[in-house]
Amino acid sequence: MARILNRLEPYVALSPVLALLAIFLYLPLVFDVIYSVHDWSSLSPTWRYVGLGNFRLLWNDPIFWHGLRGNFLYAAVSLLCQVAGALVLAAILESGVVGRRLSGFFRVAFFIPSILPITVIGLLWQILYQPDGGLIDQVLQAVGLGGFAHAWLGEEATALPSIVAVSQWQWTGYLTVLFIVGIRAIPSEIYEAAAIDGAGALRSFWHVTVPGVQETTILMALITIFGAMKVFDIVWVMTAGGPNNASHVMGSYMYQLAFRDDRVGYAGAVAMAMFVLSAIAGGLQIWHARRSHS
Amino acid sequence: MNTRLRQAPRSRAAATLLLGVLALGTLYPLFWLFLNSFKLNDELFEQSWKFPEAWQWGNYPKAWQYGLGHFMANSVLVTTVSVVVIVLLSALAAYVLTTQRFRGRGVLHAVILGGLIVPPEVSLFPLFKIMKTLGVLDTYFAMILPDVAYGLPFTVLLLRAYMMVIPLEMAEAARIDGAGLLRCFWSVYLPLCRPALAAAALVQGMRVWNEFVFALTFVGRDALRPLTVGLTTFGDSLQTDWPVLLAGLVISTLPVLATFLAMQRQFMGGLTAGALK
Numbered sequence: 001m002a003r004i005l006n007r008l009e010p011y012v013a014l015s016p017v018l019a020l021l022a023i024f025l026y027l028p029l030v031f032d033v034i035y036s037v038h039d040w041s042s043l044s045p046t047w048r049y050v051g052l053g054n055f056r057l058l059w060n061d062p063i064f065w066h067g068l069r070g071n072f073l074y075a076a077v078s079l080l081c082q083v084a085g086a087l088v089l090a091a092i093l094e095s096g097v098v099g100r101r102l103s104g105f106f107r108v109a110f111f112i113p114s115i116l117p118i119t120v121i122g123l124l125w126q127i128l129y130q131p132d133g134g135l136i137d138q139v140l141q142a143v144g145l146g147g148f149a150h151a152w153l154g155e156e157a158t159a160l161p162s163i164v165a166v167s168q169w170q171w172t173g174y175l176t177v178l179f180i181v182g183i184r185a186i187p188s189e190i191y192e193a194a195a196i197d198g199a200g201a202l203r204s205f206w207h208v209t210v211p212g213v214q215e216t217t218i219l220m221a222l223i224t225i226f227g228a229m230k231v232f233d234i235v236w237v238m239t240a241g242g243p244n245n246a247s248h249v250m251g252s253y254m255y256q257l258a259f260r261d262d263r264v265g266y267a268g269a270v271a272m273a274m275f276v277l278s279a280i281a282g283g284l285q286i287w288h289a290r291r292s293h294s
Numbered sequence: 295m296n297t298r299l300r301q302a303p304r305s306r307a308a309a310t311l312l313l314g315v316l317a318l319g320t321l322y323p324l325f326w327l328f329l330n331s332f333k334l335n336d337e338l339f340e341q342s343w344k345f346p347e348a349w350q351w352g353n354y355p356k357a358w359q360y361g362l363g364h365f366m367a368n369s370v371l372v373t374t375v376s377v378v379v380i381v382l383l384s385a386l387a388a389y390v391l392t393t394q395r396f397r398g399r400g401v402l403h404a405v406i407l408g409g410l411i412v413p414p415e416v417s418l419f420p421l422f423k424i425m426k427t428l429g430v431l432d433t434y435f436a437m438i439l440p441d442v443a444y445g446l447p448f449t450v451l452l453l454r455a456y457m458m459v460i461p462l463e464m465a466e467a468a469r470i471d472g473a474g475l476l477r478c479f480w481s482v483y484l485p486l487c488r489p490a491l492a493a494a495a496l497v498q499g500m501r502v503w504n505e506f507v508f509a510l511t512f513v514g515r516d517a518l519r520p521l522t523v524g525l526t527t528f529g530d531s532l533q534t535d536w537p538v539l540l541a542g543l544v545i546s547t548l549p550v551l552a553t554f555l556a557m558q559r560q561f562m563g564g565l566t567a568g569a570l571k
Contacts (some may be wrong), residue, residue, distance in 0.1 A: 009475045010396040017387040017406060017446050023424065024443035025409050028417030035419070089316070095487055097309040108558060109317040112324070116555045117504045119525040120543045124327050127536060133339040143343065173320065174565075181566045201305065227407070230413035233506050251415045258419040259511070267419055276415045282411025 003138075014166050030273065034270025037113050042264055054269035064270060067248040070160050071277070073227035074167070074249065081168040083220050084174045089172070090179035095201060107180065110173025122237030125166045129153050153239050156246035163247060167231070175220055181218030183209060215292050229278035232273040250274045307439035315397065331540035338536055350537065360531070361516070365524030366546075372434060372520055373502045374507075376441040380498050381491055383442070384449035389479045391420065391447050391450070392457040393465040409447035415489075416438065425512050436512035441505055445498045452497075452564065456490035493564030496557055503550060523545050 012086065022054040036055070053163055058064050089110065108154045113121070128135045129152035137149040152162040176261040186208065194204040210217075232251030248256075250270055258267035330338055335347040348393055381408050414421070417496040421440060425431045430439065460483070468478040484491070516527065528542055554561060 006475075007396070010390045010394045010399075011474065013386050013390045013479075016383050016403055017450070018402065020383075020439070020443040020446060021406065021409050024421065024440050025412045025417070027424065028420035029412065030497055031423065031461055032417065032536070039368045058526045059322045060487065066449050066468070089313075090315065094307050095309075098305050098313060102310075102313075106317050108555075111558075112551070112554070112564070113320060115504075117522050117525070117548055117550065120547050122324060123525065123529050123539065124543055127324070130324060133342065133536065135323075135342050138340075138342055157393035169320065169323075176564055177562055181503050226411070226413075231563075232415040236510075254416075255418065259422075264419060271416045271419070275413070278413050279411050282413075286407060288376070 005270050032268050032275065035183065035265050036272045038265045038268075039261040049267070050273075053281050054246065054266050057266060057274075058269050063245050063253060064250070064273075065244065067250045067253045068273075070247065070249040071231065072231055073160065074164055074231055075225050077164050077168065078171070078228055079221060081171050082216065082224050085168075085177035086220070087213065087217060088181050088205075089176045090183055093176070093204045094180055094183045094230045095205075097201075107177060108174075108177050112173070113170045114169075114174035118233045118237055121170060122234060125162075126153065129162055153247075154243055156243055159243060159247035160235075160249075163235055166238070167234055170234075171227075175224075178220060179213060179216060181212040184291060186212035189194040203221050215288075218288055219285060222281050222288065226278050226281040226285065229274060229281060245286060250277075307495055311334075318470045318516040327547075331537055333457055333537045335535055336493055353538045353541040354545065356538050357528075357545060360528050360538075360542065361524065362521070362542055362545055365519070365521040365528075366549075368434075368518060368524075369503055369520040369522070373499055373541065375434075375497050376438050376445065376502045379442050380449055380540050381495050384406070384446055384494065385453050385484060385487065385491065386396060386479060388427060388445070388450050388453035388457055389483050389566070392454055392460075393462060393478075393483075394475070406447055406450050410451070411446075412444075414444050414507065418507065421508075422511060423517045430512075430513055432518065433515055436519060437505070439510050440508045440512075441502045449494050449498060452494050453487060454489055456487055460486055462481075490564075491561070493560045496561045496563040500554070502551065504552075 011162040037049060037051055037053075039050045039053065040046075054145050057073050072250075092098075093107060098106070131137055131149065131151040131154070136152065137146075140146055140149045150158050152158045190208050190212070191204060194208050199207065202242065230251060232255065233248055235247060235252045236255060239247045239250040245253075250273060254274060257263045257270060301398075326342065329345065330342055332349045332351070333342075333353075337344070337346060342551060387406065391399065422431070425439075428435075428439075432435045450496050464482055464515070465478055466485070468482045471474075473481070503520075504522060505520075506522040509520050510526075513519060513523070516524070523543065525546060529539055
């Protein structure tokens with residue numbers, strides 16, 4: 001009897017974690033699949049099976065494609081700033097070109113936006129972007145570039161790019177810190193050898209740092225794409241997808257469909273698209289991490 | 295360090311300038327926030343980069359009276375409970391996965407790690423239905439349960455990485471001395487993992503404190519709202535008095551900022567050990 005109990009112990013110990021994951025992570029995905037093949041709203045008690053009907057609707061929905069384009073814009077800009085830009089920043093900070101103290105200060109300064117609550121960031125930037133009383137337009141006006149002033153979040157052309165810009169401000173320093181860890185793992189002998197061979201700062205960045213952090217770079221790129229496919233909160237706080245659906249990404253469009261328009265089945269189809277795209281990036285990430293470990 | 299690169303003074307100056315400009319650009323919006331939280335509304339609409347003509351300290355008590363204290367108390371409650379539960383459950387799971395051999399270990403490990411790639415954003419409506427069925431909508435549990443669940447995979451990963459370095463003999467020796475699985479976990483492994491537990495608690499604490507989407511979607515009563523969502527209602531009612539709103543934003547930023555500055559080493563260490571956003 002005691003031996004049987006002993007055997008069961010590991011399962012019992014894991015059961016709270018497994019139960020929570022089953023109910024709150026995996027079960028909702030199953031529901032998403034079920035919703036996505038039904039025509040259903042939370043008000044009407046009837047479910048109508050529509051097969052792939054919602055996905056056909058999705059295929060012909062210009063707002064969805066526009067939102068998907070938003071996710072890709074998000075991913076592209078983020079790869080440029082948060083991966084390439086952060087790598088360069090990390091390399092400069094670690095190169096010893098500024099003193100140790102100063103480099104520590106810069107690291108913390110760049111990192112700070114990533115710890116702030118999303119609502120603080122959203123409300124602060126809403127005000128900074130305001131056409132009157134907002135800092136950005138005030139500065140443009142003061143330096144004689146008033147012609148470039150915009151109602152940044154209120155105009156269709158500028159709304160999403162303005163949000164994407166805030167995310168770069170928020171996350172670039174975070175990824176810089178992760179890159180710094182990667183750079184520190186490069187043996188300093190390699191840098192010394194490169195220096196003896198007469199390599200300057202740029203050459204040793206290109207030939208030592210970049211290959212040395214290749215694993216980190218791939219991981220960061222995948223994390224960034226994963227984040228860009230699921231992005232929701234910053235968009236919802238700043239514009240809720242407006243004006244006139246111009247700044248939607250998949251996440252905000254899905255939220256609007258599910259909770260505002262009460263088109264739950266269709267929202268499920270959007271959720272599936274979102275999940276598939278982010279899971280590809282996330283899955284590659286895990287696969288890559290496991291492969292490089294073994 | 296110095297052997298890495300021998301810079302000419304000019305490139306040193308250029309790099310310092312570049313970093314300085316970027317740091318200024320990063321921190322200036324926060325400085326602007328601080329500065330303008332001490333102004334009168336009219337001052338903000340002119341040249342908002344100027345210093346306040348007279349520092350309006352009164353903006354702060356005014357902001358506080360909008361219920362910030364209450365929102366903050368909710369945030370403290372939800373964060374504390376969630377972090378304790380996340381860290382304990384994850385530590386136990388990581389311990390079992392690291393030290394025990396049992397059938398299905400690989401599969402269960404994969405099930406837990408697989409949670410890393412399930413974004414909560416995808417599941418908001420199903421979660422809403424599940425909460426409703428469980429009868430926890432509009433309670434603290436509607437935040438705590440998903441906050442805990444979505445924090446587990448990362449924390450298990452983090453703690454397991456730490457426990458892998460502890461020699462297995464520690465566990466075996468304790469078992470031979472007659473300690474049960476739980477005893478061995480509680481009195482041998484938990485104390486050994488203290489630094490990792492602290493890092494995990496910090497990272498999860500920040501995450502839960504800043505959590506917005508669950509609180510927005512599953513809680514409708516002002517009385518239960520945490521700071522993140524409370525601020526949006528606060529923002530709505532203060533559309534006409536921005537400096538007071540800004541004062542509220544400063545107040546809500548201070549706890550995270552102070553915690554981060556005090557414990558940045560542990561915090562960054564915890565993040566980089568698992569690397570996920």
